[in-house]
Amino acid sequence: MDHPHYRTARLVEVQPETADTSSYEFILEDGQDLRFSPGQFNMLGLPGAGEAALSFSSLSAPGSSRFVHTIRRAGNVTGLIEELQPGQRLMVRGPFGNGWPIEQAVGCDILLVAGGIGLAPIRPLLLHCLEKRNRIRNLVLIFGARTPGEMIFQQDLATWQEQDEVTTIYCVDRLSGESSLPLRQGLVTHFMEGLGLDLRNTVACICGPEIMMRFVARNLMLQGYREERIFVSMERRMRCGTAHCGHCQIGSKFVCQDGPVFSYPDIQRFADTVL
Amino acid sequence: MQYQAFVIEKISFFSWLEELGQEFQLIGPREREGGPAFSRIESIKDLNLDYGLTMMGPQVHLYHPEEQICTIEERGAGFEVSVRQEVPRQVLIGVHSCDLHAILVLDRAFLKAGMEDRNYRLWRENTVVIGLHCPHVCPQCFCASMGTGPFFEPKQGYDFLLTDLGDSYLTETLGNRALKLIAHLNPHLATQDHFDRKSQLGLELLNQFQKSIDTTHLVEILLRNQNHPVWSQTADQRCLNCTNCTKVCPTCFCYNVKDTISFDLTRCERSRYKDSCQELHFAEVHGANFRSTRTARLRQFVTHKLATWVEQFGCFGCIGCGRCMTWCPTKIDLTDMAREIMASEGLYTAGRVKKRAD
Numbered sequence: 174m175d176h177p178h179y180r181t182a183r184l185v186e187v188q189p190e191t192a193d194t195s196s197y198e199f200i201l202e203d204g205q206d207l208r209f210s211p212g213q214f215n216m217l218g219l220p221g222a223g224e225a226a227l228s229f230s231s232l233s234a235p236g237s238s239r240f241v242h243t244i245r246r247a248g249n250v251t252g253l254i255e256e257l258q259p260g261q262r263l264m265v266r267g268p269f270g271n272g273w274p275i276e277q278a279v280g281c282d283i284l285l286v287a288g289g290i291g292l293a294p295i296r297p298l299l300l301h302c303l304e305k306r307n308r309i310r311n312l313v314l315i316f317g318a319r320t321p322g323e324m325i326f327q328q329d330l331a332t333w334q335e336q337d338e339v340t341t342i343y344c345v346d347r348l349s350g351e352s353s354l355p356l357r358q359g360l361v362t363h364f365m366e367g368l369g370l371d372l373r374n375t376v377a378c379i380c381g382p383e384i385m386m387r388f389v390a391r392n393l394m395l396q397g398y399r400e401e402r403i404f405v406s407m408e409r410r411m412r413c414g415t416a417h418c419g420h421c422q423i424g425s426k427f428v429c430q431d432g433p434v435f436s437y438p439d440i441q442r443f444a445d446t447v448l
Numbered sequence: 449m450q451y452q453a454f455v456i457e458k459i460s461f462f463s464w465l466e467e468l469g470q471e472f473q474l475i476g477p478r479e480r481e482g483g484p485a486f487s488r489i490e491s492i493k494d495l496n497l498d499y500g501l502t503m504m505g506p507q508v509h510l511y512h513p514e515e516q517i518c519t520i521e522e523r524g525a526g527f528e529v530s531v532r533q534e535v536p537r538q539v540l541i542g543v544h545s546c547d548l549h550a551i552l553v554l555d556r557a558f559l560k561a562g563m564e565d566r567n568y569r570l571w572r573e574n575t576v577v578i579g580l581h582c583p584h585v586c587p588q589c590f591c592a593s594m595g596t597g598p599f600f601e602p603k604q605g606y607d608f609l610l611t612d613l614g615d616s617y618l619t620e621t622l623g624n625r626a627l628k629l630i631a632h633l634n635p636h637l638a639t640q641d642h643f644d645r646k647s648q649l650g651l652e653l654l655n656q657f658q659k660s661i662d663t664t665h666l667v668e669i670l671l672r673n674q675n676h677p678v679w680s681q682t683a684d685q686r687c688l689n690c691t692n693c694t695k696v697c698p699t700c701f702c703y704n705v706k707d708t709i710s711f712d713l714t715r716c717e718r719s720r721y722k723d724s725c726q727e728l729h730f731a732e733v734h735g736a737n738f739r740s741t742r743t744a745r746l747r748q749f750v751t752h753k754l755a756t757w758v759e760q761f762g763c764f765g766c767i768g769c770g771r772c773m774t775w776c777p778t779k780i781d782l783t784d785m786a787r788e789i790m791a792s793e794g795l796y797t798a799g800r801v802k803k804r805a806d
Contacts, residue, residue, distance in 0.1 A: 179518075181526030202526050220520040220527065220716035221709045247734040262526050383736075410733050412705045412720075415563045419702030419723070420730065422752070423738075425759035430563070443756070444674040444747060445731065445738045 179218075180205075182265045184257045185239070190325040194245040194290060196230060197254065201238035202262070209233045209240070210275065211297035212406060212434050215267035216414045217242065218250060225250035226411050226429070228294035229268070232301060243293040243325060269414040270433050273298045274404055278376040281402075282311040284368065286361055286389050288381025289318055292325055294406050294433075295380050299339070306338050313368050315342045317361035317381075321352035330354055340368070361385065362392050372397040378434075380406040383447045390437045390448070403437040405448070449623045451603050454635035455642055456619045464633055466492050468539055472576065475509050476541030477502060489541070497542045497612075500586045503775060505547045505698030506540045510571045511554055514721040517567070517705065521715050535570045542580040543606070545597035546589070546769040550698035551577070552605045556761045557701045576625065579609040581649070585656035588770030590783060593660040596767045598653040599646070611646045618642045659770070661783040662790070663754075669790060670755040674747065678788045683742040686778040693749060693772035693780070694724040699765050702730075725749060750782045 182199040189195045201207055209215075209229050218224030225248065231241035246255050257263065275298075283302055287295040295314075302312050314333060318324045324343070331354060334341045342364045344357040357364060361381075377393055379386045386405045394400050409421035409428045416430035424443025426432060432440070441448040456464075468474065474489040477499040484499035486506040521528045543551070558568035582598050591597030600609060607626040611618040618638055621627060694700045704723035709716050723730060725748050731739040739745045749772075757765030766782070773781040 179520075179527065179529045220522065220718075221707045221713075223705060223707055264520070264527050264529075408733055409731070409738070412703065415565070416560065417558060417563075417565050417701065418704070418720070419725070420704075424751075425756035427760075442671075444751070445744055 179264045179266055181262050182240075183262050184259050186259060187257075190243060190327075191323050194243060194325055195255065196241050196243040196325075197257070198231075198239060198241045199263075199265070201265070204238055206236055207233065207238050207240055207268070208235070209268035210272035211301050212272035212294055213268040213270045214294075214414075214433065215240070215242065215265050216269065216411075217254065218264045218266075219253050220264070222249045222253050224264075224266070224412070224414075226269070226414060227251075228406075228433075230293040230296050232297045232304070243290070243296075245290050266414060269429055271431065273378050273406075273434050274376065274436075275301060277402075278302075279308050280374075281309060282370040282375040283309050283313070284370060284375055284377040284393075284398075285312075285314045286365070286377065286379045286381070287314070287316045288361060288385040289323065290325065291379075291381030291385075291406070292316055293380075295378065296326060296329065298378060299333070303336070303338055310374075311368075311370055312339045313342070313370065314339055315344070315361050315364055317344045317346070317385075319346045321345055321348070321350050321354070321356060324352075324354070327354070360388075362388050365389070365392050366396065373399060375399075375402060377403045378406075379404065383408075387448050390441075394437075400438050401436050404434050405437055405440065406433045407435060407440060407446075408433070449604065450627070452621045452627065453638035453642070454619045454621065454630070455613070455616050455638050456630070456633060456635045457616045460633055461617055461619075462492050464630065465495075465539075465541065468576075468629070471537065473536050473538040474541060475506070475538055486540070495541065497580060498583060499542070500584075501588070501769065501771065501774065503696055503771070505550055505696075505769070505771070506543045507547065507550050507554055507698045509538065509540060510551065510575060511558070511568055511701065511722075512571075514719060515567055516717060516719045519715060519717050531566060532570060535567075535574050537574045537576075539576040539578060541578045542610075543577055544580060544582050545600040546591045546594075546767040547698055548577070548579045548600050548605050548609075549591075549596040549602075549767045550769070552602065553699040553761065553763060553765065553767065554701060555605070556763065576629070577606045577608070579606040581609070581611045581646075582653065583612060585653055585658075586770065587658055588774050589768060590657065590659040590661055590770065591768035592654060592657050593663060594764055594766055594768035595663070596764075599650045611649065613642065613645055618646055659783065661768075661786055663764070665795075666786060667755045667758050669793065669795065670751050670786065673789045673793075674751065676789050676792065678785050678792075679747040679750075680743040682780055682785060683746040686780050687742050687746050688777055689726060689728075689742055689745070690777060691724040691726040692775045692777065694726050695722070696771040696775045697753075698769065698771070699753070699767060700724070725752070746780075750785055754782065754786060 181202040186198040214228045216224040227242045230243040348358045379389050390403050407428050411421040411429050412418035414429045416427040421428035476489050476495045477484040478494045518531045558565040609620040702723045703720040753765040
């Protein structure tokens with residue numbers, strides 16, 4: 174793919190998640206198949222506003238040109254996406270990035286740890302694991318948000334909590350307001366022990382604020398999980414998605430090309446992260 | 449690519465260049481206010497091939513400081529995107545070895561298989577590159593240490609490579625385009641004697657270097673010293689955050705993108721312009737900035753050029769031209785910082801680098 178290589182997508186449906194976050198389902202106007210793996214991202218853009226890198230929050234459906242992004246209003250592009258009405262269009266480039274290490278996870282226990290909007294890129298991975306449930310062993314999701322009102326994917330959270338195929342732990346910093354979910358109070362790191370996982374044979378995938386990923390990864394390493402099997406999804410602002418503009422560089426890595434998913438020791442060795 | 453070597457009399461070389469001007473835009477070093485600069489050559493008389501260092505390298509004619517990526521028009525059914533289809537054909541004349549290497553470095557960044565930069569490829573394909581071996585060594589230059597000079601070794605990246613032999617040029621050529629362009633000159637093939645004279649000139653240059661850096665263990669040394677005090681000391685005491693270093697560095701490839709919308713809001717021009725990791729905004733994300741201190745930004749520049757670039761692209765990001773330190777208002781020198789780190793590890797004494805004991 175050269176730069177630029179734009180396609181047009183039409184907004185089909187909006188599903189509000191929290192006060193500042195919604196899930197947007199798009200369909201490609203050219204009707205072509207869009208194949209992507211969990212953890213990959215698109216560059217979504219509007220003329221005049223530029224582009225923003227946004228993870229897929231849905232699972233790629235073969236033969237389909239539909240895809241979902243769960244987006245929090247944070248800047249120009251995401252602000253304008255929030256104003257889109259179903260039927261309106263935006264520009265898409267992608268998919269970009271490497272995605273979660275799905276193949277490496279086969280036959281292993283899987284621990285997913287997400288913080289806030291970080292659950293968006295984790296969701297397709299969890300859906301993938303549930304779809305191929307017999308290929309993996311134990312599956313645990315730990316999801317933390319600041320308040321119950323900031324928890325995205327409420328319906329999914331309820332469904333997963335009732336399923337035997339996945340063990341779920343949902344926690345919030347502050348218990349306030351009503352929630353139909355069983356919530357614990359505390360940071361995700363408070364609920365990471367005694368999960369009954371095979372320490373030497375677990376693939377851990379973490380997505381959330383960098384400072385959270387730091388403490389989760391270090392907690393896991395102290396418990397004896399293997400550091401090279403701890404994966405984090407990094408966030409950097411990027412202009413191109415094709416490893417040219419340089420904005421997303423961390424040490425020798427381009428987050429857009431070599432990431433956004435990195436094994437923890439591979440990215441932690443460089444300066445300018447809080448990992 | 450096919451390699452040949454000829455000897456061409458200077459008189460016929462320059463009249464050939466003049467001829468090329470009919471078909472190509474000629475770009476070469478010419479005297480400008482403030483020194484030599486790679487600019488459009490209208491007459492061969494403007495050309496000054498006995499130049500030292502230009503502020504901006506010749507690569508600014510391949511990777512422009514600002515350039516349009518595409519135009520976008522909103523139509524009923526979606527967006528119509530138009531990209532550039534062609535660029536003028538041009539000849540870059542008199543590119544020194546370090547700057548030829550800089551172009552090879554940019555090739556690695558912009559011509560990655562499967563992820564090509566369209567504009568760069570167009571300019572690169574339509575540019576004839578004429579390299580020229582330096583007649584003398586500039587005081588700020590350390591290309592010999594970086595393995596990028598004084599003479600250009602790789603058999604790639606140029607069409608013609610000249611060595612000044614007095615009345616004539618030893619003219620090494622790569623590829624069919626070069627052979628076709630000089631075919632009507634019926635040039636004589638170069639002999640061993642010409643190559644011996646070339647080697648001799650190269651050896652003479654090697655003795656002129658005033659500046660050097662030992663690169664043997666440079667990558668590991670810098671990577672294990674990311675918290676060395678030299679970064680904060682240099683940044684706090686001397687770095688003005690002016691971004692000159694990245695502006696003049698011929699391997700800096702980072703850019704930013706901007707959209708300009710027409711007055712009636714129907715047409716958008718998306719362009720890119722060279723950006724700098726020394727700018728405060730560069731590593732900003734929503735709610736944070738990963739290089740909010742001058743120390744972090746200075747360390748990024750130096751460790752990228754001299755260390756992380758190697759893992760990233762398989763070569764150094766520094767070609768030893770010395771532009772960053774020459775146009776730094778406070779003369780910050782990245783080789784000084786590297787040497788200070790080596791010294792603190794006991795690896796550098798009396799001008800020589802020692803091997804690490806362990």
